[in-house]
Amino acid sequence: MTIGFASRVAAPACALCATGLLVLAPAAAPTGKGGEPGPRATGAATSPLYRPGTHVRPRRGAPEVPDLSARSWLIADARTGDVLAAHDAHRRLPPASTLKTLFALTVLPALPAGIRHRVGPKELAGIGPGSSLVGVAENRTYRVADLWKGVFLSSGNDAVHVLAGLTGGWRATAERMQAKARALGAHDTRVKSPDGYDAPGQVSSAFDLAVFGRAGLRNPEFARYCALEEALFPGRDGGSYGIVNTNRLLTGADGVAPYRGLIGIKNGYTSGAGNTLVAAARRDGRTLVATVMNPRSDDGYAVYEEARSLLDWGFEAAGRVDPVDSLDALRAGPLRGPEAEAAVPVARRDDVSGRPVAWTIAGAALLGGAGTALFLRLRWGPVPAD
Numbered sequence: 001m002t003i004g005f006a007s008r009v010a011a012p013a014c015a016l017c018a019t020g021l022l023v024l025a026p027a028a029a030p031t032g033k034g035g036e037p038g039p040r041a042t043g044a045a046t047s048p049l050y051r052p053g054t055h056v057r058p059r060r061g062a063p064e065v066p067d068l069s070a071r072s073w074l075i076a077d078a079r080t081g082d083v084l085a086a087h088d089a090h091r092r093l094p095p096a097s098t099l100k101t102l103f104a105l106t107v108l109p110a111l112p113a114g115i116r117h118r119v120g121p122k123e124l125a126g127i128g129p130g131s132s133l134v135g136v137a138e139n140r141t142y143r144v145a146d147l148w149k150g151v152f153l154s155s156g157n158d159a160v161h162v163l164a165g166l167t168g169g170w171r172a173t174a175e176r177m178q179a180k181a182r183a184l185g186a187h188d189t190r191v192k193s194p195d196g197y198d199a200p201g202q203v204s205s206a207f208d209l210a211v212f213g214r215a216g217l218r219n220p221e222f223a224r225y226c227a228l229e230e231a232l233f234p235g236r237d238g239g240s241y242g243i244v245n246t247n248r249l250l251t252g253a254d255g256v257a258p259y260r261g262l263i264g265i266k267n268g269y270t271s272g273a274g275n276t277l278v279a280a281a282r283r284d285g286r287t288l289v290a291t292v293m294n295p296r297s298d299d300g301y302a303v304y305e306e307a308r309s310l311l312d313w314g315f316e317a318a319g320r321v322d323p324v325d326s327l328d329a330l331r332a333g334p335l336r337g338p339e340a341e342a343a344v345p346v347a348r349r350d351d352v353s354g355r356p357v358a359w360t361i362a363g364a365a366l367l368g369g370a371g372t373a374l375f376l377r378l379r380w381g382p383v384p385a386d
């Protein structure tokens with residue numbers, strides 16, 4: 001285990017040296033798994049998080065970092081971006097549905113919640129076998145707000161397909177997501193399937209997912225949706241049915257105790273990725289974001305318990321650890337202005353109104369799918385390729 005210590009605890013560190021637990025090594029050039037070159041971004045070459053192992057800089061009296069089975073994890077202060085501790089934070093792994101955080105960051109600002117769209121049969125084509133679905137039906141009209149509830153609560157790949165179709169299509173959405181990731185300084189992420197379904201070459205990292213989660217908390221719509229425990233979704237017969245958030249750390253389902261102060265974000269699972277989770281919690285005016293990727297425990301709900309341990313540690317360690325890095329380390333510039341303050345989610349059940357937000361073209365809600373896609377292409381311009 002590699003642990004970085006603050007200078008003020010240099011003397012106690014000698015005991016760790018004697019037992020072989022402390023490894024002191026110069027910063028190495030970042031590399032990906034399998035010899036793949038790491039990102040050539042400002043700050044990457046000096047970031048300690050590109051070295052393998054666990055990184056934490058405790059002050060005297062700091063609590064011990066929990067021993068987790070996850071292949072990769074990270075915990076950070078959502079307001080400052082300070083990384084409090086991490087393990088193999090830049091290890092590239094399949095993200096499963098936690099990639100929907102990046103999808104939402106990319107698409108939410110473009111589609112007013114009140115737009116109504118009638119789903120055509122082609123929009124539901126190509127959904128991966130075994131995908132999680134919310135129940136979007138052909139030839140039925142949905143508000144964009146309904147579809148987002150399907151994404152955040154039910155992790156519905158069917159809802160993702162429809163929303164991607166409204167913003168230029170599957171491939172164009174993946175390209176925009178890739179560009180968004182780069183703009184946020186998330187250079188480990190490779191987007192191949194916007195819904196997070198396993199695809200060759202699709203990877204992210206604990207660092208990148210924490211970046212996405214933190215950015216999501218600064219979007220009021222994102223913050224409201226990811227905090228919803230339950231909602232109503234339109235049914236085939238003109239009625240509606242209830243859906244419940246699959247994030248058990250939020251809802252307390254299936255024997256997982258709900259976490260006090262949790263404000264949501266996103267969980268995921270695929271056979272290739274295992275269980276993944278981005279979780280955020282707020283206590284005493286402090287917000288933490290934690291990422292857990294692929295616990296190796298036999299317990300199917302270990303991802304929630306390991307996130308719980310990380311969050312508990314983070315709140316207990318407040319003021320007693322020095323940051324090991326920053327979630328802003330690879331951005332072109334730090335967050336400023338309103339973007340630097342997290343939104344406060346006010347809805348834990350379905351009170352998201354779906355009222356339209358401002359758009360730059362009057363009457364854009366009347367354009368329909370094809371017109372909307374054309375408008376977005378004109379608005380965003382050429383999309384950089386991966």
